[in-house]
Amino acid sequence: MKKINDEFAERSVVHPDECGAANDQVATESLVGSNLKYLGVGILFGIIAVKSEIISWYRIQEMFRLHSFHMYGVIGTAVVVGAISVWMIKRFNIKTIQGEKVIFHAKPFHWGNVIGGLMFGLGWGITGACPGPLFAQIGSGLVVVVVTLLSAIAGTYVYGVLQNKLPH
């Protein structure tokens, strides 16, 4: 683990521990003005999520039944494009638009990756949605999914309460 950690830049700012979606920007951001660009990326992501049908319960069924290549193609292509992008950012030392160095973190292994991963997989198969598509399903008009989202928030809360009692 040490070796992998060394390959990643040290954390420059304090995050909630285990934060999957870290914010490494050093420059301060205004509440609305700075954040509108992430709203914009989110809007594009929501459009893509609908147009690719990855938010469809049926597409998730096809995936887990190996009846269609679609979801594997989408996720596989996303990983390849993401990996090439990350490689280019590192290789050419591409800076953020604020001129800051892009920070990467190691995600250390813990048993939650396995146990929590299996639990999420069960939920994914049932609801046909991971967290992103939950939001997209609501936007697409499946209003009842608000209940699923509230339950997911409750699940996250219960994890937070039980965290120290669970094997990691």
Add this chain to the structure above:
Amino acid sequence: MKDFISQPWSWYVSGALIGLTVPALLLLGNKHFGISSSLRHICAACLPGKVPFFQYDWKREIWNLFFVAGIVVGAALAVNFLSDHQPVKVSANTVQALADLGIVADGNLAPVSIFNFSNLFTLKGLVFFVIGGFLVGFGTRYAGGCTSGHSIMGLSTLQWPSLIATCCFMAGGFAVVHLVFPWLFKII
């Protein structure tokens, strides 16, 4: 062009665009792609209580909530303005497998026979909304990420724990569809 956009997009166009979310967020502000974190930030903002896991400066992570708000808006825009309103095509094998469970492939994004408010207080609603949602929220946080944070961002940065997590996501999904659904649909 209008026709091209209003059709469902192929896997390679969709996948490439989703992959570009990774560098877009990194270069716009050193942000790491990960959506399940938004659930944690909502907890931290609304009901932190005395739980240490939710005691952090959630306002610093608020970009993530703007991002998911954008997903809701984007999905609404896509459905209302960028769609040809053709029924969602489902592979014949899946149509048959679902028919065996008593679910009709109705051409919507999700079967209306399950995803409607009248099921809310039934066993079906308990399983599909409450239990399913709870597993998504609990599981992703326990796993330290979801499909975006582990499967896309984690694999893009070549992290083996993310590969393990992704395999477990898939294993859980295969288990529920092949082992649980056949008896589940007999009782609900």
